[in-house]
Amino acid sequence: MGGTARRRLEAAILAVIVVGVAIVPLTHSRLLLYNFTITPIYAMVVISLNIVLGTAGQVSFAQTTFMAIGGYGSALLTTRLGFNPWLALAASAVLALATAEIIGRPLLRLRGHYLAMATFALALGTNSFVTAATPLTNGSIGISGVPALAIGGLSFDDPVNFYALCWIMCALAMAVYALLVRSHIGRAWRALATGQDIAATLGIDVTHYKVLAFAIGAVIASLAGSLYVEYTSFVGPDLYDIGIVLNILLMLFIGGRGSHVGPVIGAALLTLAPQLLAGLERYQNLVFFIFLLLLILIWPAGLFGRVRDSGPLETMLPAWMRRRRREAGP
Amino acid sequence: MNQAAHLRVERIAVRYGRIDALHPISFDAAPGSLTLVLGPNGAGKTTLVKALAGAVPLRAGRVLLGGGDISWVPAHRRVRRGIALVPEGRGRLPGLSVRDNLVLGWHAAARDRRASRGDDLAAALDLFPALKQRLDQDCSTLSGGEMQMLAIARALLAKPVVLLLDEPSLGLAPLAVARVYEALAKLVAGGLSMVLVEQKAVPLRSSQESTIVLQNGRVVFQESRRPTSEELAALYLGERAA
16 A cells, blocks of 8 residues: 555545544434543544654653643642633643653653653653642542633533534644644654664754654643543543553554554544443453454554555464465465 | 865764774865775774764864864754765665655755755756656665665755765665766765765775775774775785784
8 A cells, every 4th residue: 555545545534534523413322422522532642642652753651641731730720720721721731841841851862662661650650649649639539620611602511512622622633743744843753763863964953853742742642631631520640540551552553653543543442442342241351452462463553554564464374374375376 | 175165084083882983083085085984894984974974972083174173063963064974774764755855855954055945856866867756655665776876865965065975885786886886976076075985995086085994993094095905905804813
């Protein structure tokens, strides 16, 4: 599949998403509406990881840290300081941006496994911090009663309105991603992802572009974190635990790194998986992980990722079977 | 001639941990000159060009370009000053198209030295017409020779005054080597200063040329003439026996 075919497929999937998003409120199913409100929120986090990992090639587990800044920022600023929810959302995003700039510079000098370990520690540390810092965060009980967003008379307390808002924000994040990857910034990110030293000799300030990816990702993840908390009116440490860290990573790897629609599909599949597999009861997780294993073997680059990563299926067969296949051929 | 393009290397040395990868080395490269750096594997040739490109830090010495000290200028800013590197292994960037590679090179050039993107790309493709049909292909689909041409075209788009080439003939078929050297000859004739690293003697000639032979990080030969093949064999083997 060449570049053009991939673009056509992505455009077709995008059309399917748009139609799906329009149909869901018409079903009047509260469960469906809930799931498809959570989907764009997680999709935004996955898009932010797609910038950092999928495009700039920096393995980072830190997206939940920035979600937590958005979530706790919104909750604390509105409930304790009486901020307008929009202002709280924006202020949290600025805080996430500043945090990414400050911790990104030293952190992103690390490469590969070292960066992965350092950001993993950051994600675990975030969870521990919000659990332990009881006076600020109310510990594991969390903070409830976070007020909903509103524009003039239009309240996003209404589930359908909030649903629409989340998809608009997700569409904006997708547009930002699309614009960035097509620009010189995106080209520089892709270059440093595969050859950091080569990128430097091509005039690319490697640290600057890494921090840029990290910071843009932080803002998007923080906005998503705020939206989630505004939606459920609650924030607690469980929203940022290790399971979520892995889920976000899975959403990106299933959807496909470096793809435009992949994050949305990955987020939708993982959000819906518990319902889709509910009939299997205690075998639910087993079936899910078998599916995941097969997916990674067949499409290592994810459903909509770059195909060049995947090898021919034949190489997975044992040697004696491969020989037989060759004999059977012309 | 243009003095801003004069590269002067003053007793630079590089150390990796506790190993001296490059003992003090000095040379001058005037515009239009060819500096040939020969030596066996592990002699310090790659370290030398990396040090000039700013990819490894200097332990001692200075690198001057047009009289200005650039020893502490990081790699990404040395490109704008006019030092471009064609790295060992051809600098493959899988996932990027041929066009992406060329545009990256164009972006690396100082603004006052480059023309419009279309004009500069067209000029680069005139030198390497084989790349024309491959513009929208992933560069990892190129043959070794094509990739080497792309790496050189990309470096040239950065409008260098000094071009560093690290073993451009390594692993290439004889025909591809001939094509690459044909293009390099045009560039030297065009007044570009070139520092060329190879393991073996090369067909490229210039009116102002010098040859440096490295062995275990030390200069064992530095003259304006080429060493004869007997001399070269003795230089390569001599140190090994010692």
